[in-house]
Amino acid sequence: xxxxxxxxxxxxxxxxxxxxxxxxxxxxxxxxxxxxxxxxxxxxxxxxxxxxxxxxxxxxxxxxxxxxxxxxxxxxxxxxxxxxxxxxxxxxxxxxxxxxxxxxxxxxxxxxxxxxxxxxxxxxxxxxxxxxxxxxxxxxxxxxxxxxxxxxxxxxxxxxxxxxxxxxxxxxxxxxxxxxxxxxxxxxxxxxxxxxxxxxxxxxxxxxxxxxxxxxxxxxxxxxxxxxxxxxxxxxxxxxxxxxxxxxxxxxxxxxxxxxxxxxxxxxxxxxxxxxxxxxxxxxxxxxxxxxxxxxxxxxxxxxxxxxxxxxxxxxxxxxxxxxxxxxxxxxxxxxxxxxxxxxxxxxxxxxxxxxxxxxxxxxxxxxxxxxxxxxxxxxxxxxxxxxxxxxxxxxxxxxxxxxxxxxxxxxxxxxxxxxxxxxxxxxxxxxxxxxxxxxxxxxxxxxxxxxxxxxxxxxxxxxxxxxxxxxxxxxxxxxxxxxxxxxxx
Ligand code: NDP
Numbered sequence: 001x002x003x004x005x006x007x008x009x010x011x012x013x014x015x016x017x018x019x020x021x022x023x024x025x026x027x028x029x030x031x032x033x034x035x036x037x038x039x040x041x042x043x044x045x046x047x048x049x050x051x052x053x054x055x056x057x058x059x060x061x062x063x064x065x066x067x068x069x070x071x072x073x074x075x076x077x078x079x080x081x082x083x084x085x086x087x088x089x090x091x092x093x094x095x096x097x098x099x100x101x102x103x104x105x106x107x108x109x110x111x112x113x114x115x116x117x118x119x120x121x122x123x124x125x126x127x128x129x130x131x132x133x134x135x136x137x138x139x140x141x142x143x144x145x146x147x148x149x150x151x152x153x154x155x156x157x158x159x160x161x162x163x164x165x166x167x168x169x170x171x172x173x174x175x176x177x178x179x180x181x182x183x184x185x186x187x188x189x190x191x192x193x194x195x196x197x198x199x200x201x202x203x204x205x206x207x208x209x210x211x212x213x214x215x216x217x218x219x220x221x222x223x224x225x226x227x228x229x230x231x232x233x234x235x236x237x238x239x240x241x242x243x244x245x246x247x248x249x250x251x252x253x254x255x256x257x258x259x260x261x262x263x264x265x266x267x268x269x270x271x272x273x274x275x276x277x278x279x280x281x282x283x284x285x286x287x288x289x290x291x292x293x294x295x296x297x298x299x300x301x302x303x304x305x306x307x308x309x310x311x312x313x314x315x316x317x318x319x320x321x322x323x324x325x326x327x328x329x330x331x332x333x334x335x336x337x338x339x340x341x342x343x344x345x346x347x348x349x350x351x352x353x354x355x356x357x358x359x360x361x362x363x364x365x366x367x368x369x370x371x372x373x374x375x376x377x378x379x380x381x382x383x384x385x386x387x388x389x390x391x392x393x394x395x396x397x398x399x400x401x402x403x404x405x406x407x408x409x410x411x412x413x414x415x416x417x418x419x420x421x422x423x424x425x426x427x428x429x430x431x432x433x434x435x436x437x438x439x440x441x442x443x444x445x446x447x448x449x450x451x452x453x454x455x456x457x458x459x460x461x462x463x464x465x466x467x468x469x470x471x472x473x474x475x476x477x478x479x480x481x482x483x484x485x486x487x488x489x490x
Pocket of ligand 1 (some may be wrong): 055171197228235246247248252304350401402
């Protein structure tokens with residue numbers, strides 16, 4: 001069994017003291033109970049079953065939502081079906097106007113949305129405020145621009161919408177994943193039924209209010225809350241013509257099997273185990289920031305997280321020293337505090353999964369490093385962690401941990417880096433750190449990953465397509481490519 005090293009107290013001396021800077025929550029009104037958003041209004045669920053959604057940082061209950069059943073899903077799909085013809089025929093510039101309006105309303109309500117996202121999901125407010133919400137607004141803004149230019153996007157192809165899209169999203173970027181799904185679907189003239197994740201339904205409920213504020217025609221967007229069962233009802237409903245899913249590879253495979261042979265269109269954005277590769281000529285301080293952003297951003301609850309650090313052997317020692325020093329300065333705690341870097345783990349189940357995989361790493365012989373870090377007494381927390389002495393066969397090097405846990409491996413030659421980076425069933429993203437442009441291109445050509453970042457990591461932009469290879473799924477979201485799954489092209 002390897003030794004768990006605590007941070008040398010020497011490093012702790014470099015950490016600044018910060019006064020608490022909590023974001024105000026006075027302007028946010030979370031209702032005690034939510035219904036379902038069907039046919040343009042909030043309605044009571046047919047299902048009398050409800051479940052609480054909690055704040056993972058405090059374990060306090062925030063609200064109750066409906067566990068949508070078969071009748072609820074059927075009502076939502078029928079509402080979407082009914083709205084489809086008129087929405088598809090609406091002048092494209094008028095469709096665009098609704099999307100611009102939604103984008104604008106997300107901006108107007110951004111502080112409220114950021115707080116809701118942070119309270120329901122546990123992510124630091126500076127991330128929901130500076131990343132999730134602005135990117136969600138940008139996504140609607142971007143696709144609003146395409147709504148009346150589809151003929152130009154696909155010249156001589158006569159683009160037509162498909163029908164009702166059934167969309168199931170995860171808990172790591174609740175509003176952003178909603179935007180990735182709904183914006184291109186609506187721009188292309190489809191209507192949608194969306195199921196948010198069980199642990200993070202609240203920003204979707206605020207989004208329902210935004211649809212009403214925007215006077216979006218009834219039934220164009222429908223939101224049914226619930227657990228996995230509700231998701232499976234959405235994707236298998238016979239009137240759903242297109243399925244879009246983001247989540248685990250396991251559930252992605254279930255969905256692919258469930259709809260095989262139905263003629264439904266499918267895009268899957270699944271897990272990842274990205275390699276973040278640092279060459280000896282890379283600017284080390286910059287690389288350290290990129291590594292930290294790659295794996296500790298959003299507590300590592302990121303499908304494209306740089307969870308495997310591949311570092312050239314000649315610089316492994318200085319790089320690790322810098323990285324450990326940097327880890328000791330990360331502030332873990334109240335996600336609503338504007339200085340917090342590491343928030344709460346999204347759920348108890350996810351915390352247990354992370355703990356289990358970390359245990360397996362120790363048992364298999366890797367060496368765990370965690371900086372000194374006081375975990376709050378209530379809520380779900382895991383300190384930023386890194387493993388050295390990792391073999392490629394260890395579970396921590398192969399499986400998606402989806403937590404703030406980095407596995408460090410080394411390489412000697414570029415070819416070895418390529419071999420190791422591609423030695424995974426996943427293929428969502430990769431990062432390359434080097435001073436040489438030619439090496440970036442050489443590496444990018446050889447990475448079997450949908451996105452390759454060079455001298456940066458975890459950069460997202462609505463204009464840029466995102467998606468995976470192999471067990472990371474198929475289909476692209478973002479950019480012109482993101483319209484394709486929602487269109488029939490002659
Ligand atoms: P899931 O894949 O189970 O959840 C994603 C979404 O699918 C949720 O809305 C979920 O509902 C729903 N769902 C679950 N089962 C079904 C089904 N049979 N048919 C249709 N929809 C379904 O991910 P988990 O939340 O369970 O997370 C497990 C692991 O998945 C994580 O540890 C992580 O490794 C990975 N993951 C990857 C993500 C990515 O972006 N690539 C995102 C989230 C997780 P509900 O929330 O109610 O269960």
